[in-house]
Amino acid sequence: MQFVVSLKRSIALTPCVLIAMTLAAAKPETASAQEGAIVGGAIGLGIGAAVTRGSAAGVIGGALIGGVVGNEIQQDQRRKQRANNNRRNTR
Secondary structure, X not given: OOOOOOHHHHHHHHXXXXXXXXXXXXXXXXXXXXXXXXXXXXXXXXXXXXXXXXXXXXXXXXXXXXXXXXXXXXXXXXXXXHHHHHHHHHO
């Protein structure tokens, strides 16, 4: 399987990558699950478009899967942060 990104495709993916990077770096504090879903969706959208060569099903599927993964990652990070704060407060 050869993975080649054409100039048109890279131009189309650039805004998705920039949005994802901006949202990820916008707040230094822990992001909410909704922000994780947005970032994951943007990244999944770009990957889905690149892998399926821009088919609608691939773009939508990539965005959905990326959104779910981003949401779960943020929820797990929040759980870990709460657990660490609880351990610090009990000492």
